[in-house]
Amino acid sequence: MDRSLHAPFPALRPRRLRQADWMRRLVRETTLTRDDLIWPIFVRDGENIAEPVSSLPGVERLSVDRAVAAAEQAAALGIPCMALFPYTPDAVKSPGAEEAWNPENLVCRATRAIKAAVPEIGILLDVALDPYNSDGHDGIVRDGKVLNDESLLALERQALAQAEAGADILGPSDMMDGRIGIIRRALEENDFPDVSIMSYSAKYASAFYGPFRDAVGSGGALTGDKKTYQMDCGNSDEAIRETAIDIAEGADMVMIKPGMPYLDVCRRVKDQFGLPTYAYQVSGEYAMIMAAGRNGWIDEEKAMLESLCAFKRAGCDGILTYFAPRVAALLAQGD
Numbered sequence: 001m002d003r004s005l006h007a008p009f010p011a012l013r014p015r016r017l018r019q020a021d022w023m024r025r026l027v028r029e030t031t032l033t034r035d036d037l038i039w040p041i042f043v044r045d046g047e048n049i050a051e052p053v054s055s056l057p058g059v060e061r062l063s064v065d066r067a068v069a070a071a072e073q074a075a076a077l078g079i080p081c082m083a084l085f086p087y088t089p090d091a092v093k094s095p096g097a098e099e100a101w102n103p104e105n106l107v108c109r110a111t112r113a114i115k116a117a118v119p120e121i122g123i124l125l126d127v128a129l130d131p132y133n134s135d136g137h138d139g140i141v142r143d144g145k146v147l148n149d150e151s152l153l154a155l156e157r158q159a160l161a162q163a164e165a166g167a168d169i170l171g172p173s174d175m176m177d178g179r180i181g182i183i184r185r186a187l188e189e190n191d192f193p194d195v196s197i198m199s200y201s202a203k204y205a206s207a208f209y210g211p212f213r214d215a216v217g218s219g220g221a222l223t224g225d226k227k228t229y230q231m232d233c234g235n236s237d238e239a240i241r242e243t244a245i246d247i248a249e250g251a252d253m254v255m256i257k258p259g260m261p262y263l264d265v266c267r268r269v270k271d272q273f274g275l276p277t278y279a280y281q282v283s284g285e286y287a288m289i290m291a292a293g294r295n296g297w298i299d300e301e302k303a304m305l306e307s308l309c310a311f312k313r314a315g316c317d318g319i320l321t322y323f324a325p326r327v328a329a330l331l332a333q334g335d
């Protein structure tokens, strides 16, 4: 080719570093590994049951024995941690959410069973009342109001029951003011100094939780919305203030939720505090990728990997994702 016809040539050619797979791998800034994954699962009563959740294709509610099998699978795949959520029978839900601190509740039983069979995997339990509350809220409701300080007392009891059952990490997801402080103090006073807290520090009132509420069976009961405690979509300075409070009260790790619509918040939180920072790729995000994939509108597997890489690029140290076993299996192939 006659180069003089095209002068001046680009002085800078970023495409040089994209010309082959080996080169792209060599210059890649962000990589996803199995160590980045936390796998949320749903636990139900009964035995040998794996019940599909229609709004979450590929996700099942597992009886405790099957949850143990899932933990064995997760450990074999190299997934470091699982998060357990209960599908609580309606009969044991109540306005006071007392089932939340029953040592025989589903997540406490599942934690003990998993810890006995697969001690090498971490267990994260959600501290919030919505799976146990007959009105579907994360705190105690009276006269249509979600009461902050009364909820704290319930959350404290729930956290202690979960620590007693053997949870390694507690994830307060309720967004009440002061919850991290009260839980941290309770853990110290009751001889659980090693239990970590991963605070859902910036949790938004989001439309993307819909399939999760189906999965735990809290959606039908929910009266109104969660906007008096979960954050407003328009705010990110507030996310910094919320996170600063949680860290001051004793959070070891922080979380942003949902994930993909809030990647800017992930980056700000990581840059500001430098703490281990996680994103929750929530049920609606998972369902969107699965639905579009199943319709043949996107390549499901590539979209899954790209979405998870984005969290790492935005500064997250890990991701809670329903894709965890699938992506871990895929990453293991590359080893």
Ligand code: PBG
Binding pocket: 126, 128, 129, 130, 138, 173, 174, 208, 209, 210, 211, 212, 213, 226, 281, 282, 283, 284
């Ligand atoms: C409960 C809780 C929710 C999720 C995790 N913990 C739902 C909610 O706040 O209504 C959502 C997770 C998901 O959508 O995957 N406090």
